Amino acid sequence: xxxxxxxxxINALRSGYGRIEALHGVSMEVNRGEIVALVGSNGAGKxxxxxxxxxxxxxxxxxxxxxGHDVTNAQPHARVKRGIAQVPEGRQIFSxxxxxxNLRLGAYLRKGSEIDxxxxxxxxxxxxxxxxxxxxxxxxxxGQQQMLAIGRALMSGPKLLLLDEPSMGLxxxxxDQVFQIVEKLRDESGVTVFLVxxxxxxxxxxxxxxxVIETGEISISGTGRELxxxxxxxxAYLGV
Amino acid sequence: xxxFLQFCASGLTVGAVYALVALGFTIIYNASDVVNFAQGEFVxxxxxxxxxxxxxxxxxxxxxLIAILAAMVIGLLLHRLAIEPARGASPVTLIIITIGASIxxxxxxxxxxxxxxxxxxxxxxxxxxxxxxxxxxxxxxxxLGGAVVIVIALWAFFNRTxxxxxxxxxxxxxxxxxLVGINTSFVIGLSFVLSAAIGAIAGILVTPITLTSYDIGxxxxxxxxxxxxxxxxxxPIGAIVGGLLVGLLEAFGAGYxxxxxxxxxxxxxxxxxxxxxxxxxxxxxxxxxx
Numbered sequence: 321x322x323x324x325x326x327x328x329x330i331n332a333l334r335s336g337y338g339r340i341e342a343l344h345g346v347s348m349e350v351n352r353g354e355i356v357a358l359v360g361s362n363g364a365g366k367x368x369x370x371x372x373x374x375x376x377x378x379x380x381x382x383x384x385x386x387x388g389h390d391v392t393n394a395q396p397h398a399r400v401k402r403g404i405a406q407v408p409e410g411r412q413i414f415s416x417x418x419x420x421x422n423l424r425l426g427a428y429l430r431k432g433s434e435i436d437x438x439x440x441x442x443x444x445x446x447x448x449x450x451x452x453x454x455x456x457x458x459x460x461x462x463g464q465q466q467m468l469a470i471g472r473a474l475m476s477g478p479k480l481l482l483l484d485e486p487s488m489g490l491x492x493x494x495x496d497q498v499f500q501i502v503e504k505l506r507d508e509s510g511v512t513v514f515l516v517x518x519x520x521x522x523x524x525x526x527x528x529x530x531x532v533i534e535t536g537e538i539s540i541s542g543t544g545r546e547l548x549x550x551x552x553x554x555x556a557y558l559g560v
Numbered sequence: 561x562x563x564f565l566q567f568c569a570s571g572l573t574v575g576a577v578y579a580l581v582a583l584g585f586t587i588i589y590n591a592s593d594v595v596n597f598a599q600g601e602f603v604x605x606x607x608x609x610x611x612x613x614x615x616x617x618x619x620x621x622x623x624x625l626i627a628i629l630a631a632m633v634i635g636l637l638l639h640r641l642a643i644e645p646a647r648g649a650s651p652v653t654l655i656i657i658t659i660g661a662s663i664x665x666x667x668x669x670x671x672x673x674x675x676x677x678x679x680x681x682x683x684x685x686x687x688x689x690x691x692x693x694x695x696x697x698x699x700x701x702x703x704l705g706g707a708v709v710i711v712i713a714l715w716a717f718f719n720r721t722x723x724x725x726x727x728x729x730x731x732x733x734x735x736x737x738x739l740v741g742i743n744t745s746f747v748i749g750l751s752f753v754l755s756a757a758i759g760a761i762a763g764i765l766v767t768p769i770t771l772t773s774y775d776i777g778x779x780x781x782x783x784x785x786x787x788x789x790x791x792x793x794x795x796p797i798g799a800i801v802g803g804l805l806v807g808l809l810e811a812f813g814a815g816y817x818x819x820x821x822x823x824x825x826x827x828x829x830x831x832x833x834x835x836x837x838x839x840x841x842x843x844x845x846x847x848x849x850x
Binding site: 374375376395396397400401405406408412413414415416417421424425426428429472473476 | 722725726728729732733735736737738739740741742743
């Protein structure tokens with residue numbers, strides 16, 4: 321694997337909350353055009369890692385290199401500008417604001433006609449959002465809010481989309497829908513996706529490559545297929 | 561009837577000032593969860609700076625601009641030097657910081673200005689206008705008109721500009737705001753500057769009626785806070801309604817009961833709200849589905 325293909329490189333990253341360290345030197349990479357899944361149980365450090373990449377979680381050691389730039393200590397807005405967009409855990413939409421305002425705020429750092437073009441693109445992807453675009457976003461169902469959160473992230477025109485537990489709290493049929501959309505984004509829009517999931521089966525099924533994180537360290541890595549077939553992964557995360 | 565109208569007029573005038581102070585509370589509270597008890601000092605700075613600038617020979621319109629700018633700079637400094645360094649502190653700590661800032665600003669005003677009461681000449685003369693037997697000062701219309709203009713300008717700012725939407729987004733969900741690239745520290749600073757400007761304008765408009773001095777901020781902050789609580793903390797419409805109601809209660813309380821208890825009205829309102837409806841009249845408007 322050539323390192324110049326890597327869009328995101330994480331080297332020996334350490335981070336924690338107060339005196340408790342949650343990541344003990346995590347190294348991994350995401351290549352251009354890939355879907356990479358990070359699976360692991362609750363509290364293993366998945367969300368911490370994703371938050372460190374988007375810049376809302378301070379790091380205590382190691383480095384994050386994105387698109388050839390060291391962004392380890394960059395402010396979140398500087399990272400959005402470089403092309404990192406995170407869909408946070410629990411959606412975190414702007415409930416009182418309208419759906420269209422939510423989407424337009426996704427393009428907060430951009431200017432010009434591209435915004436309207438991308439707005440149409442998101443509405444094509446999620447027609448239900450267009451129908452209700454004047455309504456407050458808080459009135460959407462859980463699945464629709466997830467679509468809105470993904471749409472909002474896409475509005476920044478990202479090179480790398482970070483998805484934190486996109487399937488959480490969704491009915492199985494909606495989970496399938498969300499993962500189909502993620503695949504579609506990679507195949508049709510060339511977006512690189514780094515997703516974190518407890519639903520290991522769904523995530524590894526669409527992932528080109530995957531990593532397993534256990535108590536703040538990467539324990540297993542491989543292609544999505546390899547991990548799905550791995551005995552340890554099957555026992556610990558797939559329940560078979 | 562004339563008496564009733566008279567109380568209405570004075571209640572609405574002073575209520576408009578409380579409403580503006582309450583709006584200042586609301587804007588900062590929404591953007592940062594900070595209850596800024598130095599809000600009253602912005603009103604004082606607006607009035608006092610205008611008084612001293614005009615006394616130094618500066619024409620009134622320019623003195624007004626200087627006063628508003630001075631308050632905005634102090635609002636920004638308050639955020640950068642006192643609030644921002646304590647980011648992540650508990651709400652109680654932040655409230656105590658703003659109370660400290662308020663005491664500091666009062667002390668500073670004693671030194672920079674003086675300890676006397678001051679007035680400004682009314683903007684359009686002192687001849688009262690007779691409305692149904694009630695005599696209303698022309699300056700009251702300046703206060704009410706100013707409040708209306710500020711409310712409309714704020715509405716346009718929050719609903720029609722990208723920066724205004726960024727403030728609303730920060731208020732709705734700070735994490736998500738940071739993730740879409742909003743510099744939330746800038747937005748919170750902006751909310752302090754905006755609140756300071758609103759407070760200063762209120763102080764300038766009302767000085768010809770109520771006079772000003774270095775220590776008027778404390779009581780104004782408490783009454784504005786009572787207004788914000790009554791309307792529902794965090795709700796801008798609630799702040800306006802609450803402000804006008806507190807003003808009217810004061811005027812009618814002073815008129816029909818006893819003027820001795822005028823200042824007690826705001827505290828009765830605070831207690832009443834806490835006991836009977838902690839959410840306030842309008843609460844925080846939110847549509848949410850989990």
